[in-house]
Amino acid sequence: MKRKKKIEFRSECPISTALDIFGDKWSLLIIRDLMFNEKKTYSEFLESEEKIATNILADRLLLLESAEIISKQKHPESKAKVLYKLTSKGIDLIPVVVEIILWSERHHEVHPYAKQFAKMVKKDKEGMLKQLKNELSE
Amino acid sequence: MKRKKKIEFRSECPISTALDIFGDKWSLLIIRDLMFNEKKTYSEFLESEEKIATNILADRLLLLESAEIISKQKHPESKAKVLYKLTSKGIDLIPVVVEIILWSERHHEVHPYAKQFAKMVKKDKEGMLKQLKNELSE
DNA sequence: CAATTTACTTGCAAAATGCAAGTAGTTTTT
């Protein structure tokens, strides 16, 4: 098991600390795929439309694991596969990700399904957050 | 007026698009300083404890300006100074930044003032969001 | 048992970052 060097925090500012963990172009996309797209394995993450490079994916998975946002599990079907899942700390990022989606949807051209999602969240944000959390906590 | 090359979006995913704009270690810290720390000028941003490099700061200010998250204004006191402020699109990031603070405060060691802020948000999130928005919209 | 799949690693070029120093207006000090 390869251990990634511990993340150095630049300050005790909560925003800075968060950025030290997921402040890059890729980490939140992995989290998105775990959160909304039912992706769980290395090769599934590779398929996403933004086309992350294999070495970057491996690096980010290690980083997110060392930050305890994701964890590795045995895949029930095959031992060639590795199952990644969000930890409770990762699941706890739901409100952050949802607010990013809402902001982006208000200000940019986005996929129709994102517009639909935003519409549903606006109807009942609390309910939606709870539902997402439940789905991921199983 | 130096124009920064237009940001390329990797996809129409709202999260990916947001990351194309502020998915790095510094942009959200500038936004934080504008949002919570009453910083408005280049040299004030440089003073923050994370110590951004001058060239990176200049680059991020251009990027945020081209994404219409901040705008440059004349400084009322001096024409040696430049006043940066959040646009309405930038102000609209308040919920994102607040959720990041809440998440980080729950899971990491942070400044005491951040804990205090989290406590106040938990009491009345809607009120706090409105108040922050009002303060920035003047 | 050969081909394919899965989860990576490696090597190298290109891009981004970080640091120190420099510059060009503007304002303050003497």
Add this chain to the structure above:
DNA sequence: AAAAACTACTTGCATTTTGCAAGTAAATTG
């Protein structure tokens, strides 16, 4: 009014990170 200091940058260069292509080793499939 000249010199010093301040403000908002830019420049050059070393270091680090990213991106791409190819390779590997174990597990699985045909």
